[in-house]
Amino acid sequence: MSTLFTKIVKGEVASYKVAENSQFLAFLDVRPNVRGHVLCIPKKEVNKIWDLEEEMYQELMRFTRSVSIALEKTVSCKRVGMAVVGLEVPHTHVHLIPLNTMNDMDFSNHVEMSEQEFKDLAEAIHSNLEL
Template sequence: MSTLFTKIVRGEIPAYKVAENSKFLAFLDIRPNAKGHVLCIPKKEIDKIWDLEAEMYQELMRFTRCVAIALEKTVSCKRVGMAVVGLEVPHTHVHLIPLNEMGDMDFSNNVEMSDEEFKELAASIGSKVDL
C-alpha cells in the first residue's frame, strides 16, 4: 500500500508544494510546528533515511539545503532546524522548521494557517529555491 507521501508525489492527494525536481519533493507540513514547516522527501518510497543509497542520501541533503536557504530568506526566524523522525509516515522525510526558540521543535505544538496562507507561503518559499 502506498504511503501518504507517495500519494502526494503521484498527485492523488493535494499538497502545498515548495520545490520539486525529478527525484525529490518539498511541501509544507499541514500540521506545522511553526509557520513555514517544510517536509523534504525522496519521490521513491523508502521507509528509513538510512536505507537510502549513499548517493541518494547526499542528493536529498543537497536538495534539503536549497529549500532551507529559501525558507530562511522567507520566514523570519533565528535558524532553520532540521529533524528526521520518521514515525508518522513510513516514507523518508526531513523536517525543516523555522526556529526562534527550542520549543519550536516540539512536535506536539502546531500552528493554525488558512488555505490561503499555506498557498501564499508555499509560493513565496518556492520562488526563492535555487536547485
C-alpha cells in the first residue's frame, strides 16, 4: 500500500511543493512546528533513511541542503534545524525546521496557516532555491 508521501509524489494528494527533481521532492508540512517547516523525501518509497542506498542517501542530503539554504533565505530564523524521526509516515523524510528557540523542534507544537499563506510561502522558498 502506498504511503501518504507516495500519494503526494503521484499527485493523488495535494501538497505545497517547494522543490522537486527527478529523485526528490520537498514540500511544506501541513502541520508545521513553525512557519516554514519543510519535508524532503525521496520519490522512491523507502521506509527508513538507513535503508537508502549510499548514493541516494548522499543525493538526498545534497537536495536537503539546497532546500535548507533557500529556506533560511526566506524565513527569518537563527538557523535551520534538521530531524529524521520516521515514525509518522513509513517513508524516508527529513524535517527542515526554522529555529529561533529549541522549542521550535518540539513536534507537539503546531502553528495554523491559511491555504494562501502556505501557497505564498512555498512560492517564496522556491524562488530562493538554487538546485
